[in-house]
Amino acid sequence: MSKKDDLIAATKELLWQVGYESMSPKQVLAESGAGQGSLYHHFEGKEALALIALEEVEAELRLRAERILLGDGSPMERIDRFLTLERAATRGCRIGRLVPEVGVIESSLHAPIKRYFQFLGNMIEGVLLQAKASGEIPEDAHTKQITYLIVAAVQGGYILARAYQDDAAMSTALDGVRSLLAALQQAGPHSAPVEI
Amino acid sequence: MSKKDDLIAATKELLWQVGYESMSPKQVLAESGAGQGSLYHHFEGKEALALIALEEVEAELRLRAERILLGDGSPMERIDRFLTLERAATRGCRIGRLVPEVGVIESSLHAPIKRYFQFLGNMIEGVLLQAKASGEIPEDAHTKQITYLIVAAVQGGYILARAYQDDAAMSTALDGVRSLLAALQQAGPHSAPVEI
């Protein structure tokens, strides 16, 4: 099982660093120390290997989010802890960075990506509903919109940090969310959110 | 000048659709109808062609943002119009979609990208400062953080829409920003934003 695991580990790293389309089996072999045959013995090809690797990444990120969002503290404290998580901002999101690639969206790799965002959204919205129930945020706050905003701000924060080549850009964007959520918590129960 | 322009137009389209690393000169030739020699007569190579194309995209997106953010209406109305701009959400941002690629960030293509985000940030923050001056938002609102949040929400909105394969996901995220900005406008002048 050793070489197989080495191949998966190398693929996880390369998917993060160079993405799927630009990741060559040759690079995977070099990074893992395996020979040509090992890859095609254990996996049907590049896509099958990437799928296994990506599903592992998905599990890791889900676990990290779960630990915080189902952890200690009031609902809004947990949201805040999620927003202040330490992230390798300029490296980009291990899952979100793959989304622009056509070869990802139009292949089996789309499934774990969509699943991850759905999971994260459900998790965050659940916490926001708790915050509403406990009175931390107004009754009429739009939890679905705020959920999507939080996820988008994280993803966009990665993009900004990479564009500026500066981790701080992501923190600034996420502090913006925290700042507006703080204002929401101060607002009365009838703060007239946007109509759709 | 005809074939040269055709090559640039084809490159702009392909940069959007498949990105930089996965865009082959062969594709550009097919899409533009030009022959092999035309590309290398007018440009030094793939990177030089992509740079010209990307600078044109940059100019187009700057112009679009400028028209809205320096246009009619109160400052916060203009921000709102920027957030409700019609966007090809599932296609992704023509500039932001290139950011995850190593070959983009580590090449001459990085410059127009960074420049665009700086321009957009300056523009939005300028409008937020006007909003502050006119009393539309509280004196102590953190304009830089909110600026970064707005840009990140747009970029992340594109990612979400593409991950879900649903344009509505982006609108929902941006409605989240609009909703929180509306709450901010309702809030008093001492709404205690997050401390950094």
Add this chain to the structure above:
DNA sequence: GTCTATAGCGTGATAGAC
């Protein structure tokens, strides 16, 4: 289960005719 060798194709770029 792991390796080396190699196939078949597409890439980015060049040469040189018209």
Add this chain to the structure above:
DNA sequence: GTCTATCACGCTATAGAC
């Protein structure tokens, strides 16, 4: 200024020895 023909190389995948 535009074209076709071609180069050297790297890609994904397969074959077959050990």
